[in-house]
Amino acid sequence: MSEPSTQKLTPAEFAATPEEHARLAEGALVRADNLVAGYIPGVNILSDCNFFLRDGEIVGIIGPNGAGKSTLLKTLFGLIPVREGSVSLRGDNITSAEAHVLVTKGVGYVPQTQNVFPSLTIEENLEMGIYLRPKKFSERFEFVSELFPLLGERKKVKAGALSGGERQMVAMGRALMMEPSVLLLDEPSAGLSPMFQDEVFIRCKKINATGVSIIMVEQNARRCLQICDRGYVLDQGRNAYTDTGTNLMNDPKVIELYLGTLAGSKEKK
Ligand SMILES: Nc1ncnc2c1ncn2[C@@H]1O[C@H](COP(=O)(O)OP(=O)(O)OP(=O)(O)O)[C@@H](O)[C@H]1O
Numbered sequence: 001m002s003e004p005s006t007q008k009l010t011p012a013e014f015a016a017t018p019e020e021h022a023r024l025a026e027g028a029l030v031r032a033d034n035l036v037a038g039y040i041p042g043v044n045i046l047s048d049c050n051f052f053l054r055d056g057e058i059v060g061i062i063g064p065n066g067a068g069k070s071t072l073l074k075t076l077f078g079l080i081p082v083r084e085g086s087v088s089l090r091g092d093n094i095t096s097a098e099a100h101v102l103v104t105k106g107v108g109y110v111p112q113t114q115n116v117f118p119s120l121t122i123e124e125n126l127e128m129g130i131y132l133r134p135k136k137f138s139e140r141f142e143f144v145s146e147l148f149p150l151l152g153e154r155k156k157v158k159a160g161a162l163s164g165g166e167r168q169m170v171a172m173g174r175a176l177m178m179e180p181s182v183l184l185l186d187e188p189s190a191g192l193s194p195m196f197q198d199e200v201f202i203r204c205k206k207i208n209a210t211g212v213s214i215i216m217v218e219q220n221a222r223r224c225l226q227i228c229d230r231g232y233v234l235d236q237g238r239n240a241y242t243d244t245g246t247n248l249m250n251d252p253k254v255i256e257l258y259l260g261t262l263a264g265s266k267e268k269k
């Protein structure tokens with residue numbers, strides 16, 4: 001009887017519709033349209049997924065385990081073949097461009113796991129980040145050490161001997177060596193103590209203030225939305241909700257369906 005009103009989309013659901021995405025994504029730094037991608041033939045993990053990042057923004061991607069958050073980042077970074085749809089950077093089509101090409105175009109990526117070389121020192125890890133432009137090493141090392149003083153102070157220490165939080169700094173530092181304009185971060189605060197988690201979010205804000213736009217997947221959904229300009233809630237491989245971080249945090253549906261569930265599911269891990 002009251003079907004029309006129950007069918008009414010909330011602002012965050014409306015913003016996630018393909019039509020509204022197409023309108024809002026105009027002129028974006030990074031945009032993904034109608035992405036379909038997956039690992040196994042015939043099984044799509046992303047289905048009609050839309051996303052955009054404007055120059056200067058921090059955008060958070062949250063959602064339940066297995067929603068396809070890491071898959072979306074990997075697809076943006078050319079690590080997974082795109083079956084349908086497109087990705088563009090500053091209006092240039094970069095769909096399925098190889099990772100090393102994307103790095104030279106100013107895209108940096110920090111994977112969710114295994115993101116440092118444990119047998120190499122901090123300094124060597126950072127060298128690996130800039131092997132395409134070795135002459136710039138000193139200048140970039142100085143920049144990165146200013147953001148993460150520990151990396152300069154302990155540069156001769158092997159990454160394998162560091163704590164989780166310190167390793168995360170090495171991984172972020174390595175991605176920053178190539179002077180990216182866009183940084184893709186996959187769960188940078190995962191597995192860290194609360195103090196280090198907060199440190200990661202503060203660093204992200206600082207990195208962003210140096211002019212780097214950031215796409216951040218996070219399990220710490222509330223904290224992520226607090227620092228993000230905008231956020232996406234990904235569910236079953238598509239963007240279900242998108243709005244400012246503050247609006248998503250206060251959206252009753254997002255709270256009921258995702259923020260509560262997220263907190264619970266991750267605490268059990
Ligand atoms: N290498 C792979 N081969 C096959 N399937 C995969 C692979 N990696 C992920 N998947 C599947 O793709 C789906 C989405 O995984 P993805 O890692 O993108 O989720 P996520 O949202 O990042 O989850 P989490 O919060 O646990 O990190 C899951 O069903 C997962 O099992």
Ligand SMILES: [Mg+2]
Pocket residue numbers: 069070071112
């Ligand atoms: Mg993931």
